Amino acid sequence: MDINLTLIGQSLAMFVFVWFCMKVVWPPLLGAIEERQKQIEEGLAAADKGQESLVRAAAEADDIVAGARTQATGILDQAHARANEIVTDGKSDGVKERDRQLSVAKAEIEQEANRAREELRGQVAAIAIASAEKILEREIDSKAHDDILSKLAQEL
Amino acid sequence: MAVEGGHGALTSDQYIAHHLQNLQVCRTETGEWIWNQCAGNPMTINVDSMFWSILLGVVFITLFSRAARKSSSGKPSKFQAAVEIIVGFVDGSVKDTFHGKSRLIAPLGLTIFVWVFLMNLMDLIPVDWIPLAAGTIGIPYMKVVPSTDVNVTFGMSISVFVLIIFYTIKNKGVKGFIGELTLHPIAPPTRGVGLIAAPFIIAFNFILESVALIAKPVSLSLRLFGNMFAGELIFILIAIMFSGHWLLGIGGGVLHLGWAIFHLLIVTLQAFIFMMLTIVYLSLASETH
Numbered sequence: 067m068d069i070n071l072t073l074i075g076q077s078l079a080m081f082v083f084v085w086f087c088m089k090v091v092w093p094p095l096l097g098a099i100e101e102r103q104k105q106i107e108e109g110l111a112a113a114d115k116g117q118e119s120l121v122r123a124a125a126e127a128d129d130i131v132a133g134a135r136t137q138a139t140g141i142l143d144q145a146h147a148r149a150n151e152i153v154t155d156g157k158s159d160g161v162k163e164r165d166r167q168l169s170v171a172k173a174e175i176e177q178e179a180n181r182a183r184e185e186l187r188g189q190v191a192a193i194a195i196a197s198a199e200k201i202l203e204r205e206i207d208s209k210a211h212d213d214i215l216s217k218l219a220q221e222l
Numbered sequence: 223m224a225v226e227g228g229h230g231a232l233t234s235d236q237y238i239a240h241h242l243q244n245l246q247v248c249r250t251e252t253g254e255w256i257w258n259q260c261a262g263n264p265m266t267i268n269v270d271s272m273f274w275s276i277l278l279g280v281v282f283i284t285l286f287s288r289a290a291r292k293s294s295s296g297k298p299s300k301f302q303a304a305v306e307i308i309v310g311f312v313d314g315s316v317k318d319t320f321h322g323k324s325r326l327i328a329p330l331g332l333t334i335f336v337w338v339f340l341m342n343l344m345d346l347i348p349v350d351w352i353p354l355a356a357g358t359i360g361i362p363y364m365k366v367v368p369s370t371d372v373n374v375t376f377g378m379s380i381s382v383f384v385l386i387i388f389y390t391i392k393n394k395g396v397k398g399f400i401g402e403l404t405l406h407p408i409a410p411p412t413r414g415v416g417l418i419a420a421p422f423i424i425a426f427n428f429i430l431e432s433v434a435l436i437a438k439p440v441s442l443s444l445r446l447f448g449n450m451f452a453g454e455l456i457f458i459l460i461a462i463m464f465s466g467h468w469l470l471g472i473g474g475g476v477l478h479l480g481w482a483i484f485h486l487l488i489v490t491l492q493a494f495i496f497m498m499l500t501i502v503y504l505s506l507a508s509e510t511h
Contacts, residue, residue: 069373070248070266076275076368076377083279083337088329091283094290095309096328098302101295 191219234462241349241458244268244371245363258362268371275368278340282333308336315498320505322393327504330385331497334378338446339493341369345453346482346489349461369450369492372443379443382500386438389507403431438503442496449492453485 195215232240247267248260260266289305298306312332320327344367356364368374390399404410404427410420460481463474 068262068264068266069376070246070260070264070268072266072268072271072371072373073377073380075267075272076374077381079272079276079279080333080337080378080381083283084326084330084333086283087286087333088326091286091290092309092329092332094293095286095306096313098293098295098298099306099310099313102298105295 187219187222190222191215194218237462238455238458240363241353242365242455243363244365245270245361268365268373270363270365271368271371271374274344274366275337275341275374278344278368279337282336282340286332286336308332312497316501319498319501320508322505322508324504324508326385327501330504331501334500335493335497338369338378338496339490341367341374342450342489342492344368345370345450345457345485348478349454349457367450367454369446370454372447372451375443375447376439378496379439379446382442382503383439386435386503386507389504393508403435404428406431438499442499442503446492446496449488453481453488456481457485 243258245258245268246260247255247257247269248263249255249265250259250263286305289302292299293302293306309332312335313328316328316331347366352366353364365371387399390402394402404424406427407430408423408427410423410427411417412420457478460474460478463470463477465471466474
């Protein structure tokens, strides 16, 4: 219980240890702690930012997909319309072609009929002349009566 | 059995007295240094207190400076994390209380906390182990808990006291320091008839404030000393039971365990209180009104 020199010794020891602690121990330890705190803070902020940009990217992707979808629908509609148009065009073309060919065929038939009629007429004229020759029993100068004959043939 | 330890049979009184005796070396009036004949001699050094106190201080500095050297802001090792918890705890306590800027106070708090904690922790080593070991190599006395030595606790609290006065003068000037001692709590009148009473009021204030100021280191050291001394004494008393009947010995074992667990709380708490009060006193000294 006596107060003695130990007191001074202890005080000196304490000053030495506190000084040591102040110089060697405290600054690097607290520096490391504060540095890490800053890193953690930055890490958390970066994570938040990443999360945010992820959300933004997702929204952007949704927008793009929706745009593509409407575009695709538009293209599909257009294609349908074009197809319908082509089908309609084809149909009308077909009808026109058919009509044309039909009229060509009709004209050809008419021509053929006319030609046959002409031929028939000529033959009838010939037959008529022959018949007349036979009736008249004399040869008609066909050259002299050609105009009559042709007129006759015309009248047939 | 413990009672027989090394010195032949002892009575309980002698056993306790032996455990409370420091290993001392002192300078006599004739100028020579002698061992253990030092009662009442102020030129005495308690060798065991100094040895254990400095050893534990070196343990503290070694452990923490190793952690500090290896410290990095990356992923900390387990040891570094443990050290950082203590440092962070002290730093938090200082920042809560002390609002000024000082490079000294936080390291001072850390040193006090860990050092006092380690010194108190020596109390949990069974009271006979180290004295017996020391006895076998011829050292007659060995008190292993430095904080049960009133010199050690006063040494620390007087260092704190010096710092309190240093900080007060540094932050408020000599005038502020004297003013703090004389102008509170009753402000002396500065004019009129009351001027006659002013010296008495100043004297009254001075007595009151001086007592308050001196009470700081005294209470700081006596609180720690009293708690640790009482704890040590109870461990010694329990240890006496081991030398009695074997039933008493078992009872002593149970008591020892219980007291050790409870003492663990006191050990930590006293270290914390010493640190906290130091910070509070120094922040009071730095505060400008």
